[in-house]
Amino acid sequence: MSAPTYTIPKTQKAAIVQSAGEALKIVEDHPVTQPEQLAPGECLVKLECTGVCHTDLHAAKGDWPIPAKTPLIGGHEGVGIVVAIGAHTQDSPVQLGDRVGIKWLAYSCLDCEYCRKGLEQVCPKGKYSGFTVDGTFSQYVVSWVSHVTPIPENLESSEAASILCAGITVYRAIKYSNAKIGDWICLPGAGGGLGHLAVQYAAAMGLRVLAIDTGAEKRDLVLKLGAEKWIDFRETKDLVADIKAATGGQGPNAAVVTAANSAAYEQAIDYLRPGGYLMMVGLPGHGKLAADIFFTVIKSISILGSYVGNRQDAREALEIASRGKVKCYFSLKPLSCLEETYKGMEEGKVVGRVVLDMKQ
Numbered sequence: 335m336s337a338p339t340y341t342i343p344k345t346q347k348a349a350i351v352q353s354a355g356e357a358l359k360i361v362e363d364h365p366v367t368q369p370e371q372l373a374p375g376e377c378l379v380k381l382e383c384t385g386v387c388h389t390d391l392h393a394a395k396g397d398w399p400i401p402a403k404t405p406l407i408g409g410h411e412g413v414g415i416v417v418a419i420g421a422h423t424q425d426s427p428v429q430l431g432d433r434v435g436i437k438w439l440a441y442s443c444l445d446c447e448y449c450r451k452g453l454e455q456v457c458p459k460g461k462y463s464g465f466t467v468d469g470t471f472s473q474y475v476v477s478w479v480s481h482v483t484p485i486p487e488n489l490e491s492s493e494a495a496s497i498l499c500a501g502i503t504v505y506r507a508i509k510y511s512n513a514k515i516g517d518w519i520c521l522p523g524a525g526g527g528l529g530h531l532a533v534q535y536a537a538a539m540g541l542r543v544l545a546i547d548t549g550a551e552k553r554d555l556v557l558k559l560g561a562e563k564w565i566d567f568r569e570t571k572d573l574v575a576d577i578k579a580a581t582g583g584q585g586p587n588a589a590v591v592t593a594a595n596s597a598a599y600e601q602a603i604d605y606l607r608p609g610g611y612l613m614m615v616g617l618p619g620h621g622k623l624a625a626d627i628f629f630t631v632i633k634s635i636s637i638l639g640s641y642v643g644n645r646q647d648a649r650e651a652l653e654i655a656s657r658g659k660v661k662c663y664f665s666l667k668p669l670s671c672l673e674e675t676y677k678g679m680e681e682g683k684v685v686g687r688v689v690l691d692m693k694q
């Protein structure tokens with residue numbers, strides 16, 4: 335079979351932030367990296383769609399302790415087709431025409447101690463899509479053959495997009511939360527973009543899900559997705575007592591917290607059952623955890639952090655989704671809706687995820 339050939343245009347549509355905090359600009363004439371400009375190991379991916387993540391908003395605003403590159407093309411939940419591979423690339427795991435995902439971790443050395451131990455995401459040579467290298471809010475993106483993720487055949491591109499960051503992140507966090515089959519897991523923010531995926535991964539892993547969020551719409555969603563119990567944090571008078579009561583009086587075995595405020599983390603120390611695990615996943619720019627040391631010690635609570643996932647986590651998260659166990663609730667919009675999506679995120683008005691259709 336002969337390899338497919340692709341005509342690569344010289345320019346493309348892209349959403350660019352010139353400097354941190356500046357308004358996003360959509361341009362039609364951003365240069366496309368040409369196949370002969372690719373280094374060995376690099377590939378060019380023509381995007382079909384890309385998810386929008388809270389991290390993109392932080393990167394555009396520059397409100398994290400670590401600043402993003404500028405000018406910046408954000409985006410790290412892209413799905414597209416490999417249309418060029420750098421000359422002299424050896425043993426590429428992907429071929430021209432393959433459908434692949436672009437995730438947050440665009441590159442790692444695969445040779446340092448962290449990479450060898452499966453912690454690629456903290457590789458000192460790591461490159462991050464839409465942060466330290468240009469991301470997926472453009473029609474073409476340069477990435478690395480070693481780190482693009484093959485998309486399972488029966489998973490739609492728009493379904494796969496949000497799995498590439500939100501899905502991988504919560505999947506890995508639950509996997510490393512030490513919750514075992516039949517254990518209770520508490521998911522504050524269960525009705526949100528990360529949370530609603532966490533509910534489904536947890537249920538698929540045989541865990542009993544206690545979902546916490548607010549409003550009838552989110553309640554109905556999480557119960558439909560497999561949560562066994564629900565608490566509305568706006569309606570409860572004593573959240574800690576209600577959580578313990580909902581989980582047989584002892585409290586949940588693990589809490590995977592995706593919230594961006596400190597209170598959600600601190601409460602977990604109070605409601606977790608002795609021997610429980612607090613897994614921190616949310617990324618507030620400047621939050622501190624004021625855990626009570628006395629109770630953390632005498633309850634033998636473990637406090638853990640989890641950050642995106644490695645290539646294997648990505649494969650597993652996509653595989654579970656491709657078997658219909660996890661479905662992302664998203665709305666498909668054109669790239670021109672990116673700015674208003676950011677606004678909606680800041681106001682907490684985005685239900686589920688937004689996926690941008692890059693073919694429009």
Ligand SMILES: [Zn+2]
Nearest residue numbers: 387389499500
């Ligand atoms: Zn993300």
Ligand SMILES: [Zn+2]
Nearest residue numbers: 443446449457
């Ligand atoms: Zn490394």
